[in-house]
Amino acid sequence: MDNIKINGIKTYAYHGVLEAERILGQFFITDVVMYLDLSAASKTDKLTETVHYGEAYQMIEQIVKGESVDLIEHLAEKVSTALFDQYDKIIKTEVTITKTNPPIEGNYDNVSITLNRKRED
Numbered sequence: 001m002d003n004i005k006i007n008g009i010k011t012y013a014y015h016g017v018l019e020a021e022r023i024l025g026q027f028f029i030t031d032v033v034m035y036l037d038l039s040a041a042s043k044t045d046k047l048t049e050t051v052h053y054g055e056a057y058q059m060i061e062q063i064v065k066g067e068s069v070d071l072i073e074h075l076a077e078k079v080s081t082a083l084f085d086q087y088d089k090i091i092k093t094e095v096t097i098t099k100t101n102p103p104i105e106g107n108y109d110n111v112s113i114t115l116n117r118k119r120e121d
């Protein structure tokens with residue numbers, strides 16, 4: 001299915017279960033796939049026939065910078081819900097949120113979750 005991807009949105013924010021995460025903050029990476037029919041935009045060359053990825057970026061960035069939550073799953077849900085609410089053309093979303101350096105002991109590159117959501121009729 002056609003889609004628009006916004007990759008590697010890097011935001012300093014204060015989400016997490018630990019108080020230290022709320023106080024110190026950390027970097028989050030958000031990757032979004034918006035599934036929609038791009039036929040009209042591809043044929044007409046009209047921005048109104050698609051989703052303006054710059055506007056979508058700004059909305060996503062404000063959500064991630066916004067009210068702190070415990071779980072990155074909940075943050076991803078907020079991003080997905082906002083995309084469906086703002087853009088009627090979006091059929092499905094895939095939102096991945098990565099913590100690049102969470103305060104958890106161990107040898108690993110990062111942690112992430114991915115939500116796949118369909119528009120509910």
Ligand SMILES: Nc1nc2c(c(=O)[nH]1)N=C([C@H](O)[C@@H](O)CO)CN2
Binds near residue numbers: 071102103
């Ligand atoms: N599935 C998840 N597990 C954990 C999360 C999360 O958001 N989703 N968060 C934490 C803490 O915030 C962690 O970063 C520090 O203890 C733990 N597990």
